[in-house]
Amino acid sequence: MARIRPTLAAVAAALLLAGCSSPATPDASSTEAPPSATTGATSDAGSGSGSDDASSMALMAVVGTADDPEAYEISITDADGQPVTSVPAGDYELTFVDESTMHNFHLMGPGGVDIATDVAGSDTSTVEVTLEPGTYEYLCDPHPSSMTGTLEVTG
Numbered sequence: 654m655a656r657i658r659p660t661l662a663a664v665a666a667a668l669l670l671a672g673c674s675s676p677a678t679p680d681a682s683s684t685e686a687p688p689s690a691t692t693g694a695t696s697d698a699g700s701g702s703g704s705d706d707a708s709s710m711a712l713m714a715v716v717g718t719a720d721d722p723e724a725y726e727i728s729i730t731d732a733d734g735q736p737v738t739s740v741p742a743g744d745y746e747l748t749f750v751d752e753s754t755m756h757n758f759h760l761m762g763p764g765g766v767d768i769a770t771d772v773a774g775s776d777t778s779t780v781e782v783t784l785e786p787g788t789y790e791y792l793c794d795p796h797p798s799s800m801t802g803t804l805e806v807t808g
């Protein structure tokens with residue numbers, strides 16, 4: 654009886670070895686499939702719009718009003734001048750519209766964002782800013798109680 658066990662073990666070992674070492678059936682899953690990640694690139698090139706809007710969105714940081722730069726108003730608007738209170742996270746081109754000599758625009762928030770225009774001088778420059786999810790606050794430094802607002806950035 655004791656001789657059967659080594660015999661069975663030998664047969665089993667032979668079967669296992671045969672199964673492992675057999676190159677008879679090529680395994681399709683083991684071959685490296687070429688990556689199919691190029692589909693996303695064609696949509697941008699094919700649009701033909703020539704616009705950069707999708708890659709960098711535009712916002713305006715406005716002090717005063719169009720009629721009166723010294724008005725006690727402060728807001729963030731889209732490129733069309735419509736007030737914005739919530740935007741998705743991403744890279745933005747923020748254009749200051751600060752032609753006031755007694756107000757400024759000061760933006761603070763996540764990601765170390767802390768940028769401000771001069772109070773006395775006018776500033777219509779454009780800066781690139783990366784907005785991360787969270788709440789950004791903006792205010793006029795000389796009038797923080799009456800000229801303030803928030804911008805919610807969603808993930």
Ligand SMILES: [Cu+2]
Nearest residue numbers: 755756793796
């Ligand atoms: Cu002010």
